[in-house]
Amino acid sequence: MATIFENRLEKLRQSFTEMGVDVSEQIYQSTKSYIDHDVKLAQTVIDGDSDVNSNETKLEKQAMNLIALQQPVASDFRIIISYLKAASDLERIGDNAGTIARETLRAKGNPRIADVETVIAKITKHVRKMLEQILDAYTTLDATIAPEIAQEDRKIDHYYQTTRTAITEGILANPETAVAASSYLMVIRLLERIGDHIVNLAEYLIYCETGKIVELDADDGHLD
Amino acid sequence: MASYNLDESYLYQAAGPFAITTQDLNVYYGNHQATFNANLKFPSNRITALIGASGSGKSTFLRSLNRLNDGIARVTGKIEYQGIDINQAAVNVYEVRRRIGMVFQHPNPFAKSIYENIAFPLKQLGMTSDLSNRVEESLRAAALWDEVHDKLQESALDLSGGQQQRLCIARAIAVKPEILLMDEPTSALDPISSRKIEATMQQLKKDYTIIIVTHNMQQAARSSDFTAFFHLGHVIEFNKTSHLFTTPRMPTTEDYISGHFG
Ligand SMILES: Nc1ncnc2c1ncn2[C@@H]1O[C@H](COP(=O)(O)OP(=O)(O)O)[C@@H](O)[C@H]1O
Ligand SMILES: [Mg+2]
Numbered sequence: 001m002a003t004i005f006e007n008r009l010e011k012l013r014q015s016f017t018e019m020g021v022d023v024s025e026q027i028y029q030s031t032k033s034y035i036d037h038d039v040k041l042a043q044t045v046i047d048g049d050s051d052v053n054s055n056e057t058k059l060e061k062q063a064m065n066l067i068a069l070q071q072p073v074a075s076d077f078r079i080i081i082s083y084l085k086a087a088s089d090l091e092r093i094g095d096n097a098g099t100i101a102r103e104t105l106r107a108k109g110n111p112r113i114a115d116v117e118t119v120i121a122k123i124t125k126h127v128r129k130m131l132e133q134i135l136d137a138y139t140t141l142d143a144t145i146a147p148e149i150a151q152e153d154r155k156i157d158h159y160y161q162t163t164r165t166a167i168t169e170g171i172l173a174n175p176e177t178a179v180a181a182s183s184y185l186m187v188i189r190l191l192e193r194i195g196d197h198i199v200n201l202a203e204y205l206i207y208c209e210t211g212k213i214v215e216l217d218a219d220d221g222h223l224d
Numbered sequence: 225m226a227s228y229n230l231d232e233s234y235l236y237q238a239a240g241p242f243a244i245t246t247q248d249l250n251v252y253y254g255n256h257q258a259t260f261n262a263n264l265k266f267p268s269n270r271i272t273a274l275i276g277a278s279g280s281g282k283s284t285f286l287r288s289l290n291r292l293n294d295g296i297a298r299v300t301g302k303i304e305y306q307g308i309d310i311n312q313a314a315v316n317v318y319e320v321r322r323r324i325g326m327v328f329q330h331p332n333p334f335a336k337s338i339y340e341n342i343a344f345p346l347k348q349l350g351m352t353s354d355l356s357n358r359v360e361e362s363l364r365a366a367a368l369w370d371e372v373h374d375k376l377q378e379s380a381l382d383l384s385g386g387q388q389q390r391l392c393i394a395r396a397i398a399v400k401p402e403i404l405l406m407d408e409p410t411s412a413l414d415p416i417s418s419r420k421i422e423a424t425m426q427q428l429k430k431d432y433t434i435i436i437v438t439h440n441m442q443q444a445a446r447s448s449d450f451t452a453f454f455h456l457g458h459v460i461e462f463n464k465t466s467h468l469f470t471t472p473r474m475p476t477t478e479d480y481i482s483g484h485f486g
Binding site: 003005071072073074075076077078210211 | 445
């Protein structure tokens with residue numbers, strides 16, 4: 001028979017899963033809206049942002065109550081801390097999705113750079129895949145995938161740098177694209193940030209499994 | 225309930241010096257073995273908590289350390305204190321108990337004045353001068369002085385349970401032991417008195433090595449530096465308290481502290 005603690009931990013798990021599904025959907029839709037120049041879809045994402053925020057608040061309350069009232073120790077404690085920290089990174093990812101969606105609205109109707117948009121679509125695919133993989137790993141709290149996630153993030157950092165150069169060159173070749181270019185710069189930086197948050201999620205999984213606090217991106221860190 | 229391998233253990237190698245160590249300590253009540261090959265080293269000036277389900281052998285182990293099991297149980301193995309094995313018949317048990325004091329679960333002051341509770345054992349030891357200084361010093365160390373200094377001649381039995389327990393701590397330290405053993409010293413007390421005893425222990429560890437049996441895991445987590453987990457007479461894990469309650473090494477420890485036991 002499940003204890004009070006187990007029931008409440010299960011609820012926390014569910015809240016986290018719901019949040020993960022929402023954020024994942026937001027990332028998918030916001031990046032899609034940006035790539036397809038779909039203003040209507042962008043608006044849907046912007047409207048959904050408050051749901052993620054209230055989900056995070058709910059999860060925080062559940063976690064705090066569990067800690068204060070059930071006084072968990074050992075792996076029980078680490079699981080709760082991991083969800084709590086992961087929820088805050090997820091919420092930030094959701095915020096970034098909102099900003100990308102707003103960029104879709106802002107960039108509309110300006111001259112574009114097709115090559116750059118192709119690369120952004122590619123980075124987007126990477127980020128979506130990383131997010132799916134990490135959320136998958138959270139369902140079983142299995143940290144095996146963590147090093148791979150960090151590896152993927154390094155690729156994104158690399159794309160970020162090369163794309164930034166390509167964008168600058170694009171502006172020089174055709175000053176008309178300046179407005180679109182500033183939007184591209186913003187979006188690739190957001191995608192790069194999302195990658196960093198996903199690496200944080202991977203770090204919490206390692207903490208959850210081993211109790212060790214690690215920095216998976218310690219050697220290259222933030223790029224700007 | 226899962227079955228655990230009782231022969232596997234994790235013993236963290238703490239930095240010395242050690243106030244007292246045991247080597248392959250076994251305790252038998254008749255044919256019943258209550259402690260199995262306990263190998264523990266207690267770091268000086270630190271608080272070590274002994275935790276485990278009731279009947280796991282915590283008290284048995286603790287009482288062996290100052291020979292309180294003499295005549296009750298057969299104790300084999302070594303107990304090393306200051307370079308000598310004190311688990312030998314030739315050793316003076318009264319001297320052992322003066323140097324290794326004990327505070328019990330239920331406060332047991334003498335039916336005498338507060339003053340005499342501390343002075344009496346000192347007189348028994350032959351001390352004649354400086355008694356009142358030693359009484360004051362001990363009461364201060366046990367964080368009781370401020371509450372009783374103006375009623376030292378009143379009966380100890382009129383004190384509250386928490387005060388009585390601190391008086392027993394004062395009595396135990398008055399004879400200047402080096403090690404203080406405590407067997408569930410707060411389990412009969414209210415939370416406020418318990419917290420006072422815990423605070424007192426933090427002060428005392430500057431001068432004493434403390435080994436405390438507690439069934440209250442929050443108390444162990446809050447107030448000890450090291451924790452030993454006992455299960456069915458076996459020491460399953462000895463670890464820094466901060467590690468034992470966050471990343472225990474043994475599955476048995478994890479299950480016990482998480483409340484997943486039987
Ligand atoms: N005086 C005694 N005579 C016989 N058996 C005892 C005696 N004291 C304890 N035991 C037995 O030894 C085992 C350990 O008991 P104890 O050391 O009191 O455990 P704990 O302090 O962890 O609750 C138990 O099985 C208990 O029944
Ligand atoms: Mg006991």
